[in-house]
Amino acid sequence: xxxxxxxxxxxxxxxxxxxxxxxxxxxxxxxxxxxxxxxxxxxxxxxxxxxxxxxxxxxxxxxxxxxxxxxxxxxxxxxxxxxxxxxxxxxxxxxxxxxxxxxxxxxxxxxxxxx
Amino acid sequence: xxxxxxxxxxxxxxxxxxxxxxxxxxxxxxxxxxxxxxxxxxxxxxxxxxxxxxxxxxxxxxxxxxxxxxxxxxxxxxxxxxxxxxxxxxxxxxxxxxxxxxxxxxxxxxxxxxxxx
Numbered sequence: 001x002x003x004x005x006x007x008x009x010x011x012x013x014x015x016x017x018x019x020x021x022x023x024x025x026x027x028x029x030x031x032x033x034x035x036x037x038x039x040x041x042x043x044x045x046x047x048x049x050x051x052x053x054x055x056x057x058x059x060x061x062x063x064x065x066x067x068x069x070x071x072x073x074x075x076x077x078x079x080x081x082x083x084x085x086x087x088x089x090x091x092x093x094x095x096x097x098x099x100x101x102x103x104x105x106x107x108x109x110x111x112x113x114x115x
Numbered sequence: 116x117x118x119x120x121x122x123x124x125x126x127x128x129x130x131x132x133x134x135x136x137x138x139x140x141x142x143x144x145x146x147x148x149x150x151x152x153x154x155x156x157x158x159x160x161x162x163x164x165x166x167x168x169x170x171x172x173x174x175x176x177x178x179x180x181x182x183x184x185x186x187x188x189x190x191x192x193x194x195x196x197x198x199x200x201x202x203x204x205x206x207x208x209x210x211x212x213x214x215x216x217x218x219x220x221x222x223x224x225x226x227x228x229x230x231x232x
Binding site: 033035042043044045048056089091093103104105106108109111 | 152157158159160161162165206219220221222223224225
């Protein structure tokens with residue numbers, strides 16, 4: 001298995017531009033998580049899905065952030081418009097979503113820089 | 116809300132020696148999971164070890180073991196026979212016990228481990 005796949009690995013954009021981050025979870029996993037990592041705030045959950053349905057989006061900073069999971073094999077995190085404070089590493093993780101099991105597998109992350 | 120605290124921002128150890136990383140957490144739940152993740156400079160998050168709260172026996176994975184003290188809400192990681200490849204950021208994480216699906220992870224701020232040759 002290729003593991004969790006994220007694209008792009010690096011993104012540099014200018015303030016005000018739209019940014020879309022993409023994630024392909026491990027095949028057969030039905031839970032998907034988006035985390036953000038910064039020096040100041042550490043690793044924090046933005047949103048997660050079970051069976052393509054958003055369960056908890058309380059970590060989404062503001063309306064500029066949106067996430068979708070149109071099917072079991074693909075998710076996007078969109079920032080529009082982007083701001084310099086959005087610069088961070090964004091991780092996608094997936095898990096099998098079985099009762100009693102909660103091992104999450106992380107993708108390599110997308111390093112976002114907003115100038 | 117659950118919180119995870121790692122009080123040691125940085126630690127160092129000599130190669131082949133043993134080091135212990137500390138983690139405390141706060142929760143009102145009785146069933147939950149605890150994890151240690153390793154993040155090397157490549158920034159890939161790698162699961163090192165996990166512990167189910169209902170299990171009294173401490174988890175071990177080769178050179179990695181934990182000291183789980185449920186009453187004290189403490190979950191430390193011991194690395195024995197440290198190797199240069201162990202140098203990384205280590206994150207302690209908590210999740211509630213998944214009932215019908217996965218649960219989010221709550222992370223500590225991390226401990227940067229340096230291994231000296």
